[in-house]
Amino acid sequence: MFSKNVLLKSTSLVALGALSILSTSCNDDDNKNSSPIGNGDPVMMVDPEPTTKVSWNYDDKGPAQWGGLSADFILCAEGLEQSPIDLIVSTIVKKGDDTALTFDYKTDAVLQAINNTHTNEFAVDKGSFVTFNGKKFQLAQFHGHAKSEHEIDGEQSPLELHFVHVSDDNELLVVGVLIDEGEENTNYTSFWTSENFLGTEAEKVDQLVSGTHDLTKLFPQDSPLYQYDGSLTTPPCSEGVNWNVLTTKITMSAAQLALFTDIFDNNYRPVQSLNEREVISTEENSDAVAQAIN
Numbered sequence: 001m002f003s004k005n006v007l008l009k010s011t012s013l014v015a016l017g018a019l020s021i022l023s024t025s026c027n028d029d030d031n032k033n034s035s036p037i038g039n040g041d042p043v044m045m046v047d048p049e050p051t052t053k054v055s056w057n058y059d060d061k062g063p064a065q066w067g068g069l070s071a072d073f074i075l076c077a078e079g080l081e082q083s084p085i086d087l088i089v090s091t092i093v094k095k096g097d098d099t100a101l102t103f104d105y106k107t108d109a110v111l112q113a114i115n116n117t118h119t120n121e122f123a124v125d126k127g128s129f130v131t132f133n134g135k136k137f138q139l140a141q142f143h144g145h146a147k148s149e150h151e152i153d154g155e156q157s158p159l160e161l162h163f164v165h166v167s168d169d170n171e172l173l174v175v176g177v178l179i180d181e182g183e184e185n186t187n188y189t190s191f192w193t194s195e196n197f198l199g200t201e202a203e204k205v206d207q208l209v210s211g212t213h214d215l216t217k218l219f220p221q222d223s224p225l226y227q228y229d230g231s232l233t234t235p236p237c238s239e240g241v242n243w244n245v246l247t248t249k250i251t252m253s254a255a256q257l258a259l260f261t262d263i264f265d266n267n268y269r270p271v272q273s274l275n276e277r278e279v280i281s282t283e284e285n286s287d288a289v290a291q292a293i294n
């Protein structure tokens with residue numbers, strides 16, 4: 001579909017955009033990129049090294065303080081289109097457009113496991129995309145929050161994964177997946193293992209994950225979605241993020257959840273005000289369909 005040159009060029013643009021937009025970690029020590037494959041290797045598209053020097057956390061410099069930590073973080077306090085939000089199902093309008101977001105993920109993706117002291121993240125090699133209203137966004141990485149950041153009717157889940165996508169012009173699209181405790185999730189077992197959950201809340205680690213991984217089964221890609229305009233859920237809380245939260249939750253076993261929560265058990269931002277925004281659902285409105293038929 002793309003020539004190699006075009007793809008490499010767009011990948012480098014995405015990487016730059018991801019660097020500037022997704023600079024979500026503190027960096028007190030000015031380390032150079034320590035990625036084992038990050039220097040000159042075109043496989044990995046996201047430089048895991050954070051760029052902001054203002055430190056923040058989920059504790060004494062937590063979500064209620066973020067907006068005052070730096071002028072660059074002002075949206076965390078004053079933004080009117082912030083994430084996450086409580087998804088109140090009875091207020092969500094069903095518009096039934098299940099073609100708005102389509103997935104084209106790789107079945108043989110290469111991953112890099114990263115603990116950036118704010119979350120455990122898996123950076124993804126190039127070539128996995130979504131198309132949203134005709135625009136293409138490349139999957140850059142996915143990471144977790146415990147408990148979940150989005151709520152559905154006021155309820156949190158033990159874990160939420162964010163699949164972060166970037167377009168060539170640096171627009172962001174995130175797919176949120178809420179995870180409850182239940183059956184072991186065998187779609188994750190190739191990489192969701194103790195070897196890839198290293199470091200602590202104070203210790204950065206990154207390493208290449210062995211093997212290749214099927215990203216197409218990590219969540220049901222045909223699930224209806226809750227869609228709204230929001231923000232990064234970490235400083236600088238930049239707005240203009242296209243949010244798509246699956247209406248369908250998935251499960252992991254208690255042991256799988258513990259791999260994440262043994263390191264991060266409180267790295268979520270509380271829900272923010274909806275303000276003037278509308279949340280829509282891609283689910284069919286069965287009432288409207290019935291009326292149309294009659």
Ligand SMILES: [Zn+2]
Pocket residue numbers: 143144145162233
């Ligand atoms: Zn996130």
